[in-house]
Amino acid sequence: MNSLLSQLIQDPTTALLVLVKILILIILAIYLAFPVLAIRQLKAMERIMGFYIFDLPLRIFAWIYLAFSVFVFFLAAIIL
Amino acid sequence: MPDIFVAKDKIKKEKSKSPLNHKLKSELEAEKAATWGRKLGVLSVVAFRPPYLRFDDQDPDEEIIIFVRRHLITNLKWFLMVILFSLVPLLVFTLVDLDLVPLNFRFIGLLTWYLLIFAFGFERFLVWFFDINIVTNKRVIDVNVPNILLRDITQVPLGNIQDITAETGGFMRSILAFGDVRVQTAGSVPEVNFEAVPKPNKLAQILNDLWGEI
Numbered sequence: 001m002n003s004l005l006s007q008l009i010q011d012p013t014t015a016l017l018v019l020v021k022i023l024i025l026i027i028l029a030i031y032l033a034f035p036v037l038a039i040r041q042l043k044a045m046e047r048i049m050g051f052y053i054f055d056l057p058l059r060i061f062a063w064i065y066l067a068f069s070v071f072v073f074f075l076a077a078i079i080l
Numbered sequence: 081m082p083d084i085f086v087a088k089d090k091i092k093k094e095k096s097k098s099p100l101n102h103k104l105k106s107e108l109e110a111e112k113a114a115t116w117g118r119k120l121g122v123l124s125v126v127a128f129r130p131p132y133l134r135f136d137d138q139d140p141d142e143e144i145i146i147f148v149r150r151h152l153i154t155n156l157k158w159f160l161m162v163i164l165f166s167l168v169p170l171l172v173f174t175l176v177d178l179d180l181v182p183l184n185f186r187f188i189g190l191l192t193w194y195l196l197i198f199a200f201g202f203e204r205f206l207v208w209f210f211d212i213n214i215v216t217n218k219r220v221i222d223v224n225v226p227n228i229l230l231r232d233i234t235q236v237p238l239g240n241i242q243d244i245t246a247e248t249g250g251f252m253r254s255i256l257a258f259g260d261v262r263v264q265t266a267g268s269v270p271e272v273n274f275e276a277v278p279k280p281n282k283l284a285q286i287l288n289d290l291w292g293e294i
Binding site for chain 1: 122180182184185187188189191192195196198199202203206209210228229231
């Protein structure tokens with residue numbers, strides 16, 4: 001914490017970018033819960049009511065969405 | 081032991097207990113099938129007697145009469161919001177000088193922004209997709225999904241129905257012929273609402289016919 005503060009004083013731009021990077025990674029990590037929730041909700045509807053309402057395209061879409069979200073998270077961790 | 085003599089009244093009662101009356105089977109069925117169609121796809125709003133729709137606790141003699149969702153136009157509000165939010169980065173990049181921000185940060189920021197917009201749109205779509213009403217020859221099922229974390233399923237036997245009201249009000253609703261159908265019940269759930277469904281009067285008519293059977 002002290003080193004971060006001293007870095008903030010010495011080189012404010014770099015320290016600020018590090019903080020923004022951490023913030024973006026936290027947002028993206030929390031964001032990963034959303035596609036997981038969507039997939040769980042799609043499964044839950046089928047389990048509870050047993051409806052067959054042509055949701056296969058949606059399920060495929062939700063999995064692609066999860067994969068893309070994970071990809072963006074790792075991309076942010078690497079390139080920032 | 082088989083019955084040798086069966087009273088005429090009993091035969092009549094058994095006939096009247098059949099799942100659907102003659103009127104619904106002949107005249108109305110043809111009309112409704114022509115009006116609403118039977119196909120059920122991802123974006124289907126209404127289907128009359130959908131052939132492939134089943135649910136877990138459906139009785140063997142239970143038949144799905146109608147499957148209905150909110151009208152597609154009810155998605156317009158969030159759809160326009162998604163388009164509007166999608167244009168925000170374009171405005172920011174043209175109006176604000178972002179030279180101080182490194183390119184990799186701009187790129188990831190842009191991706192994060194669009195992911196958030198997508199999450200919003202997808203959540204709204206799923207809420208619309210799962211918010212369904214089903215009318216069978218035995219009960220009314222209302223699946224209410226206010227958001228992705230909440231789910232509320234109400235089942236009302238047709239015998240518990242007290243009153244059926246169809247409402248169409250407002251400019252958009254009058255033009256596109258959609259509205260609400262309110263079903264008042266005698267059970268623990270006082271009312272079941274079919275919100276923004278297409279052709280509410282015809283749906284109320286079907287419910288009335290089924291209710292009259294009980």
